[in-house]
Amino acid sequence: MTLSQRQIATFAAAVLFFGMTAISPSKADDMKRTVTVSASASVEVDPDAASIMSGVVSEAATAREALDTNTKSMSNLIDGLKAAGITDKDIQTSNFSIHPRHEHNPKDGGPPKLVGYSVNNSVNVLVRDLPKLGEILDLMVSLGANQMQGMNFIVTNAETLKDDARREAIANAQRRAKLYATAAGAKVGDVVRISEDVSSEEGGPRPMFRAAKMASAVPVAPGQETLEARVTVTWELD
Structure with missing residues (x-):
């Protein structure tokens, strides 16, 4: 015995109706x-602390000379900070770069002339003893730092x-x-x-x-x- 198209349609509608009835409580919960x-x-x-972003920029006729000068200055800076009570974990290199320096002469209209090299080495220094911050800033300059990019005050x-x-x-x-x-x-x-x-x-x-x-x-x-x-x-x- 086969079902007519109308019977099939009625059966499908009933299934759909009961299916919707079954999920309606869940929908009601969602609609609270x-x-x-x-x-x-x-x-x-x-x-209670401060992070200082500082470093040394060195210039010389050759990259080798600029790097040697910068290395000496940075070593002096880091050693001095350690002697002042800043620990190894609170000194972190943040930037290192070597760039050629060119000179432009607008009068001759020629290409830029290479005049030397610049080395930039920067560190982040965390000062945990905030009352000593002013002393540390002064010390860094005395030790050779010639760049101060910025500073954060920190609540640890x-x-x-x-x-x-x-x-x-x-x-x-x-x-x-x-x-x-x-x-x-x-x-x-x-x-x-x-x-x-x-x-x-x-x-x-x-x-x-x-x-x-x-x-x-x-x-x-x-x-x-x-x-x-x-x-x-x-x-x-x-």
């Missing part, structure tokens, strides 16, 4: 009312100190969620999800100066760093 709020909070903290335990801001950010989000829910005639239920917006802007570089003659104990002002926590929280609405 929620409220999502973003909030932030911050704390002001004192830096920032993650722990930031926890207070995180707790306050959650509290701010919850307060606003309750306000919105009440205004809409609902109540805040269970938390569905929490996410934190992680930013790399904190403790960014602070440009300083090119090295020149500097008095002893260079004056520095670390100020304070702002640690901010930004969260987004979703609650169910009852």
Whole structure:
């Protein structure tokens, strides 16, 4: 016995209907009312370390001469920093380059003339004893550093100190969620999800100066760093 086309169509429609009925509770769960709020909070903290980006640029008629001069100056700089209490792990080479130097003479209109070579060797130096930062800056120049690319003030335990801001950010989000829910005639239920917006802007570089003659104990002002926590929280609405 064979089924007619109408019977087949009716049977297929019934299967589709019962299938939809079976998954509807899940869809109902997915359609629960929620409220999502973003909030932030911050704390002001004192830096406890600093990272200095400094180095030596040497020039000479040949690359060999420039490199030898630079190597001697950099060795003197690094040895002096170690003698001042900076450990090996807190001194890291950040850049090394050798470039030809050319001179342009607009009068003769000829090609650039090679006049020598330049060697640049830079290091990142982490100063953990912040009260000695001014002395270290002065020492580096005295030891031969003639480039200061910049400096970062650092909060080494920032993650722990930031926890207070995180707790306050959650509290701010919850307060606003309750306000919105009440205004809409609902109540805040269970938390569905929490996410934190992680930013790399904190403790960014602070440009300083090119090295020149500097008095002893260079004056520095670390100020304070702002640690901010930004969260987004979703609650169910009852």
